[in-house]
Amino acid sequence: MTNSGEPIKVALLGCGTVGTEVVRLLREQADDLTARIGAPVELVGIAVRRPHKHTDVPAELLTTDAAALVAGEADVIVEVIGGIDPARGLLTSALREGKAVVTANKALLAEHGGELFAAADASGADLYFEAAVAGAIPLLRPLRESLAGDRITRVMGIVNGTTNYILSAMDATGSGYGETLEEASRLGYAEADPTADVDGFDAAAKAAILASLSFHTRVTASDVYREGIASVTASDIAAASLLGRTVKLLAICERVLGEDGTESVSVRVHPAMIPRTHQLASVNGAFNAVYVEAEAAGQLMFYGPGAGGAPTASAVLGDLVAVARNKVLGGRGPRESAYADLPVRPMGETLTAYHISLDVDDQPGVLTQVAAMFAEHGVSIAAVRQEGREGESKAASLVVVTHMAPDEALRSTVDKIAGLPIVREVAAVMRVEGEQL
Numbered sequence: 228m229t230n231s232g233e234p235i236k237v238a239l240l241g242c243g244t245v246g247t248e249v250v251r252l253l254r255e256q257a258d259d260l261t262a263r264i265g266a267p268v269e270l271v272g273i274a275v276r277r278p279h280k281h282t283d284v285p286a287e288l289l290t291t292d293a294a295a296l297v298a299g300e301a302d303v304i305v306e307v308i309g310g311i312d313p314a315r316g317l318l319t320s321a322l323r324e325g326k327a328v329v330t331a332n333k334a335l336l337a338e339h340g341g342e343l344f345a346a347a348d349a350s351g352a353d354l355y356f357e358a359a360v361a362g363a364i365p366l367l368r369p370l371r372e373s374l375a376g377d378r379i380t381r382v383m384g385i386v387n388g389t390t391n392y393i394l395s396a397m398d399a400t401g402s403g404y405g406e407t408l409e410e411a412s413r414l415g416y417a418e419a420d421p422t423a424d425v426d427g428f429d430a431a432a433k434a435a436i437l438a439s440l441s442f443h444t445r446v447t448a449s450d451v452y453r454e455g456i457a458s459v460t461a462s463d464i465a466a467a468s469l470l471g472r473t474v475k476l477l478a479i480c481e482r483v484l485g486e487d488g489t490e491s492v493s494v495r496v497h498p499a500m501i502p503r504t505h506q507l508a509s510v511n512g513a514f515n516a517v518y519v520e521a522e523a524a525g526q527l528m529f530y531g532p533g534a535g536g537a538p539t540a541s542a543v544l545g546d547l548v549a550v551a552r553n554k555v556l557g558g559r560g561p562r563e564s565a566y567a568d569l570p571v572r573p574m575g576e577t578l579t580a581y582h583i584s585l586d587v588d589d590q591p592g593v594l595t596q597v598a599a600m601f602a603e604h605g606v607s608i609a610a611v612r613q614e615g616r617e618g619e620s621k622a623a624s625l626v627v628v629t630h631m632a633p634d635e636a637l638r639s640t641v642d643k644i645a646g647l648p649i650v651r652e653v654a655a656v657m658r659v660e661g662e663q664l
């Protein structure tokens with residue numbers, strides 16, 4: 228506990244898109260923050276790589292020696308560098324020394340969260356990370372605190388702003404993938420290496436954090452089944468549109484009850500077709516939205532800006548106020564709670580439903596041959612649509628939407644169908660979510 232009124236000393240690691248906004252908010256809201264915390268916040272240093280580039284922050288605060296800054300006088304370390312190293316070592320040593328840590332670094336938490344939580348527990352330090360998932364949206368605090376008395380069964384949502392920005396633009400205007408990604412980077416949504424967004428690593432890290440908090444189980448990034456949006460084509464989006472659906476990159480975390488009564492968790496990130504009438508379908512641009520289903524609470528939805536400097540800094544500042552209040556009042560925030568220790572179910576066993584668009588020969592028996600493949604794999608068909616292809620003689624489009632089946636069975640079915648001589652091309656294959664199949 229600090230004496231009320233004594234400044235809370237804060238060190239900032241990294242001053243890029245998010246860090247710059249953290250400095251601005253600290254400066255602009257200094258008086259309000261003091262009143263809310265019960266003590267002033269004093270920024271004692273900012274670790275950067277190239278000080279000459281940061282002309283908008285006080286030069287005397289800048290240092291290139293992040294380790295010395297962490298080891299110095301600061302009570303709270305705010306980390307917005309990103310990536311695993313050097314953030315991992317810096318935060319572990321800060322926590323070991325009992326300094327509170329606020330971080331937006333989902334990649335680090337999803338990979339080495341266990342190590343950070345252990346260091347925090349050993350010294351009794353606070354570790355807060357609201358900005359790490361869904362930017363400005365208050366989501367982790369509700370999961371860690373408000374819903375701590377309930378039993379969460381499912382979390383599903385859009386948790387990557389960059390890919391949602393790209394998919395929204397592809398769907399609305401048919402604009403190209405590359406140009407939209409450039410725009411998302413320019414607007415400060417994308418990671419330093421945007422392949423982390425496009426290939427689903429960022430969303431997978433967030434899914435690991437969400438599953439860990441929701442199911443009281445340590446889920447790491449490597450436990451998450453992951454597919455990005457690089458393979459989503461204009462023809463996938465057109466195929467979805469034809470049946471009143473749109474394409475979104477979803478993170479889905481589920482508590483699964485096996486036939487023998489044992490529980491496991493399934494955690495996945497992949498593009499999916501969802502009905503245009505679904506609430507997630509109207510989440511566009513860099514906005515995020517997450518559904519949380521809990522046994523007693525029912526269905527909750529969290530919506531708002533998921534990326535960008537100012538929105539993310541808002542979540543960082545909220546955490547900073549929380550840890551500063553804990554310091555002033557002498558309390559501590561929630562610890563990691565991984566007591567349930569549930570196993571992670573392999574993707575192949577997870578129940579999903581597929582949309583499959585095929586270009587086929589327009590001849591008798593085609594439907595029977597395709598249907599036989601589904602039957603052979605124990606996959607039940609929910610809907611079929613067949614039409615002749617304009618301008619192509621003896622060619623037809625066949626669209627099949629399945630009922631739920633183990634993902635492995637669906638994948639094997641598609642492989643077999645692709646090998647049928649009457650199938651000219653598998654034009655689109657994508658999982659379908661957000662409806663009863």
Ligand SMILES: NC(=O)C1=CN([C@@H]2O[C@H](COP(=O)(O)OP(=O)(O)OC[C@H]3O[C@@H](n4cnc5c(N)ncnc54)[C@H](O)[C@@H]3O)[C@@H](O)[C@H]2O)C=CC1
Pocket residue numbers: 240241242243244245246274275276277291293306307308309310313331332333334358359360362415416417418419533534535536539
């Ligand atoms: N930009 C966004 O919309 C969001 C970002 N985040 C997370 O926030 C963190 C920061 O993201 P951004 O600000 O967008 O990244 P950024 O790349 O704009 O900023 C990171 C800054 O850290 C600096 N840096 C790198 N290594 C350093 C070192 N050893 N010492 C001192 N500074 C160093 C870089 O030069 C850069 O200025 C990341 O973990 C990111 O995943 C979380 C939510 C949203």
Ligand SMILES: N[C@@H](CC=O)C(=O)O
Pocket residue numbers: 359360361362386387388389390416417418424429533534535
């Ligand atoms: N790159 C991320 C930033 C926020 O977490 C995204 O696009 O969502």
Ligand code: NA
Pocket residue numbers: 357358359360361362363364365366367542
């Ligand atoms: Na958040």
